[in-house]
Amino acid sequence: MLGVPMQASTVSLACLTNRCNHKPFCPLQVKFAANARVNLLAKQDYFGEAPNVFVGKHGYPNLNVGFLNVEEYKDHDDPLLWSRNKFSIDRIFGLRSELVNSSFKAQVNDVRSVTNSMASKLLQMGREVALAEKPVEMEVHLSKKPHLSFSFEQNAAPHGPQALLKSIAITANPKISHQAEKIADATDLRAGEALTTLADKGFDEHYLSRLLSIGTLGVKTQRKIVPTRWSITAVDDTLGKQAISEIKDYPSTDYQAFFGSHLGNYYLVLMFPDIWSYELFETYIGDPNSVEHKHGGWSTDHEFFEGRKEYADSTAGGYYAARLAILERLKLMKRQASALCLRFITNEYWAPLGVWVVREAVRNAMGGKPMAFGSKDLMLEYARQLVKKKFGYEVESQLRESMLLREQKRQRKLSAYL
Numbered sequence: 001m002l003g004v005p006m007q008a009s010t011v012s013l014a015c016l017t018n019r020c021n022h023k024p025f026c027p028l029q030v031k032f033a034a035n036a037r038v039n040l041l042a043k044q045d046y047f048g049e050a051p052n053v054f055v056g057k058h059g060y061p062n063l064n065v066g067f068l069n070v071e072e073y074k075d076h077d078d079p080l081l082w083s084r085n086k087f088s089i090d091r092i093f094g095l096r097s098e099l100v101n102s103s104f105k106a107q108v109n110d111v112r113s114v115t116n117s118m119a120s121k122l123l124q125m126g127r128e129v130a131l132a133e134k135p136v137e138m139e140v141h142l143s144k145k146p147h148l149s150f151s152f153e154q155n156a157a158p159h160g161p162q163a164l165l166k167s168i169a170i171t172a173n174p175k176i177s178h179q180a181e182k183i184a185d186a187t188d189l190r191a192g193e194a195l196t197t198l199a200d201k202g203f204d205e206h207y208l209s210r211l212l213s214i215g216t217l218g219v220k221t222q223r224k225i226v227p228t229r230w231s232i233t234a235v236d237d238t239l240g241k242q243a244i245s246e247i248k249d250y251p252s253t254d255y256q257a258f259f260g261s262h263l264g265n266y267y268l269v270l271m272f273p274d275i276w277s278y279e280l281f282e283t284y285i286g287d288p289n290s291v292e293h294k295h296g297g298w299s300t301d302h303e304f305f306e307g308r309k310e311y312a313d314s315t316a317g318g319y320y321a322a323r324l325a326i327l328e329r330l331k332l333m334k335r336q337a338s339a340l341c342l343r344f345i346t347n348e349y350w351a352p353l354g355v356w357v358v359r360e361a362v363r364n365a366m367g368g369k370p371m372a373f374g375s376k377d378l379m380l381e382y383a384r385q386l387v388k389k390k391f392g393y394e395v396e397s398q399l400r401e402s403m404l405l406r407e408q409k410r411q412r413k414l415s416a417y418l
Helices: 008-013 027-041 079-084 089-097 118-131 178-185 191-200 205-213 228-247 291-295 317-333 356-366 376-391 396-401 403-410
Strands: 045-055 062-070 100-107 136-142 162-170 255-262 265-272 277-284 298-303 338-345 371-373
Touching (some): 045 228, 062 118, 100 118, 100 136, 118 178, 178 205, 205 356, 228 317, 317 356
Parallel strands (some): 100 162, 277 338
Antiparallel strands (some): 255 371, 265 338, 277 298
16 A cells, blocks of 8 residues: 555545535535434334345354345435436435344354254345345334434445344245346355356346345355455456456557546546556545645555455455456457556545445446547646646656556566567
C-alpha cells in the first residue's frame, strides 16, 4: 500500500466532521428519517417476502444468518435494476432500510449436517430463498419488534433492522430455475466450477453470491456457509480468474482510455498494449478544500501476469469487482492488456452501498467508446488533464508510484530488438 489509505466509508462521516455540503438533503437527515419511518412501521409478526439471505462475519465459525425480508417487496434487493434505472443513493438507502434481517445462529458446517436441528432446517429454507428467482413468501415471527440501527460494510449492501427469529415458514412454493437447481444438486461439482457454469448460463453476480453464501454450491463434504461480504468477493475473484485464463490467449489492445461513473464513483481505465496485468488506485477526492483532497489520500493493489497470491488488503473487494468489469470488456474485444484503473470517490457517494457500485461504475466506464492514443505519453497526459479538469486534482503521485508503469519501464520487449 502506498500513500494515505482512505476508504469510501469516510464519505458517510461528512456530516459529523462538518464537511457536509449535500443539497438538497443531508446524509444524516436521510438516515434519521429512515430510522423514524422504519421504527414506526416495524412489526413483530407479519407475512412478508424474502429476496435474499445475509450471513454476518463476526464470531466465525459461529455466525448470524438472517432472512432479509419485507412485507411488500418493491425492488429492495436488485442492484442491476438500481443501476439500470439510475436509482439515487437516498432511494436505495430507503429501500434497504425497510429490509428486516430476521436472524438465527448457525455454525459454518451446519449446512451439511444430517441432523434435524433447527439451524439445519432454517438453512434449508435459506437455500430455497437463495435459489428462488423471485422473493419467497414467508410468515415471520420475531422475538421482539425490530429496531433500525444502520451499520455499513464496504462490500455488502446495507439492510434495515435486525431481530432474532422466533419462527418462520415458507407460505408459497418458490420459483426456482431448473438450471440453478441442477447445479446446486450436483454435490460432486466444485464451487468454482459451479459458479462459472452458472455465470455462463446468464446468472448474475448478485444471485451467485447468495448461493455461495448460504452453502448451496460445492462438493457435498466441503460445503459451508460463507459471510456475505466474503462470498461477493469470492464470486468476483472466481469469475475474474476464469476470464483472465481466456484473454491471455488474445493479442494485445492499443492505447485506449475509458471513463465513466456511478453514484459519485468515477473510474478512468487506461489500457496499454501489453500482456495482462492490472493495478487499482482508489483516491478519496471529497471536498476540494479538505485535507484529504490536498494531500491525496489513496490506496492501491496490483497484479502482474502471474496473478496475486494474497488478498488485496488495501482496496479489498473493490479490487476484484473492478477487475471483473474490465475483463468483461477485454473478453468482448478479444484482446488482452495491461490495465491501470484509477478510482476517484467524491462527496456524491455519501453512504457505502456495497461493492456492486464499483462493479457497475466500471461497467459504465468500459461500456462507453474509448479514447484512442498513438503513444503511452499521449494517454498519460490525457489522464493528467482529465483528472485535473474534472476534480481539480493532480494524479501525478499515483502515476509516479504505479507498479504497472514501473514494470513497463523495466522490461524490454522483443520488438525493441527487431
